[in-house]
Amino acid sequence: MQLEHSFVVPADPDTTWALLTDLKTVGGCFPGATVTEADAETFAGNVKVKLGPIAVTYEGTGRFVERDDEAHRAVIDGTGKGLRGLGNAGAQVTMQLVPDGPGTRVDVLTELNITGKPAQFGRGVMQSVSDKLLGQFVGCVENKLAAGDGTP
Numbered sequence: 001m002q003l004e005h006s007f008v009v010p011a012d013p014d015t016t017w018a019l020l021t022d023l024k025t026v027g028g029c030f031p032g033a034t035v036t037e038a039d040a041e042t043f044a045g046n047v048k049v050k051l052g053p054i055a056v057t058y059e060g061t062g063r064f065v066e067r068d069d070e071a072h073r074a075v076i077d078g079t080g081k082g083l084r085g086l087g088n089a090g091a092q093v094t095m096q097l098v099p100d101g102p103g104t105r106v107d108v109l110t111e112l113n114i115t116g117k118p119a120q121f122g123r124g125v126m127q128s129v130s131d132k133l134l135g136q137f138v139g140c141v142e143n144k145l146a147a148g149d150g151t152p
Helices: 014-019 022-027 117-146
Strands: 001-010 033-038 042-053 054-068 073-082 086-098 103-113
Touching: 001 022, 001 073, 001 117, 014 022, 014 086, 014 103, 014 117, 022 033, 033 054, 042 117, 103 117
Parallel strands: none
Antiparallel strands: 001 103, 033 042, 042 054, 054 073, 073 086, 086 103
C-alpha cells in the first residue's frame, strides 16, 4: 500500500536535512518509537502503533538505501517483526526536500507492507493512523528546529 504525505517546516533545506537524516534524533520524533541504536546509515529499535482495536509493537531495523545530501533526497528501507506473533511490517520511504518560501517542503512517499492481523484494517485505517502519526512527528520536528536542534 502506498501512502503519500507532504508537510512544510519553518527552516531552510540544509537545516531540515541535517535533522531528518540524524536517525537517532529524528527517530525519537516518531510517536511510539524508541531508537536503540543508530549510526550515519542504519538504525534499530521498536515502535508501538495502535491500529483499530489492537496495539502492535514492531521490533526492527532500517537503513539508507540511497542518500543524496546535495539534492536533499533519501530512500530508507525498514523492516520490523511484530512481537507476540502479530505479523511483520516493511516500508520503503522516499523523502525529498524542496525550498518553500522561507521554509522547506518535505514530500514523503511510503510503500508499506503489513502482514498478519494488522493487515485486515486496510488502506482507510492505515491512512488515518499514518496521518495522525505524521502530525505528531511534524510537531516534534518543528520544535527541534525552533530550538536549534537541527542546526548543521
